[in-house]
Amino acid sequence: MAGAKMGLGGGLSNLFGSDTSDLMEESLDNGIKNLPLAKIEPNPDQPRKAFDQVSLDELAESIRLHGVITPITVRKGEKDGYYQIIAGERRWRAARQAGLEDIPAMVLEAEEDEVMELALIENLQRQDLNPIEEAEGYERLMKQFGLTQEQVSKRVVKSRSAVANALRLLALPNEVRTMVSEGEISGGHARAVLAVNEEDKRVEAARQMVGLSVRQSEALAKRMNKKTVEKPEQPPEVSVDYIAELEKELEGVLGRKISIQQGKHSGQLTLEYYGAEDLERLSEALRNLHV
DSSP: OHHHHHHHHHHHHHHHOSOOHHHHHHHHHHOEEEEEGGGEEOOTTOSOOOOOHHHHHHHHHHHHHHOOOSOEEEEEOSSTTOEEEEEOHHHHHHHHHTTOSEEEEEEOOOOHHHHHHHHHHHHHTSSOOOHHHHHHHHHHHHHHHOOOHHHHHHHHTOOHHHHHHHHHGGGSOHHHHHHHHTTSSOHHHHHHHHTOSSGGGHHHHHHHHTTSOHHHHHHHHHHHHOOOOOOOOOOOOOOHHHHHHHHHHHHHHHTSOEEEEEOSSOEEEEEOOOSHHHHHHHHHHHHTOOO
16 A cells, blocks of 8 residues: 555655645545445546556456555545545446445545646556547646646656657547557557658558558658659650651652751741742642641
8 A cells, every 4th residue: 555655645746746745644644445436436537538448357357356456546526425536547447347336545635627637647657548648638738737848748757759759649630540549550650640741641641551560651651752753745856867758748749948947846847939929839739738
């Protein structure tokens, strides 16, 4: 039990600062109580959204065999005789599943904001949150309690860069966030998705990353970022021999000197004529040509 009290004290110090002696003395005076499970309610603002059923089954079986080793932490609820969970909802759920009627609990005197922050911190210090739950928890600490990334990192005892990298995942499209929450792709895969420059391609990138390693996913993101510059289609080049042959053929048809000048995208055709009568004959010949 002493170990549980020491761990809780550390969490409270992170939450309320170093001056937690009054709160802790009051809690220790009250000691650990066995409270009826039916009189305990979960915190509606619990940061954890999903509880893995297999893990819950294993914990319930352990509780059947050994009981609840680490007490949960509660405060007095709004209804008389009821309590609200601050930390330990998973143990509370497993105890109910195991068929217990009561559970050891430490009762704290805490205000609403203090409860919310402590619940967030307690959950964020656990290892089994999915990356999106973790990121959303950091975001709530920042928005609801006005904390900076640096302050959040100190509260949860993690580096500032770890907090910043987690928060980046909230920029993912909703479909990709769901894939991360449900374990289809990992946080590492999700960061590879964020490396795809074109946002409208990120969902497709995430789908392609399912089953790949993180390194393979990073390579996929790099490939998707390589923009293939298509060369404009070049018109077929007209050979000198062909131009000379064409000039000769037209000269035979029209009976005069023909000159063809081929440029890059266009050209010039020059017809010679010799006087007004010749121009009239040329005009007539051109009218009779079937193009």
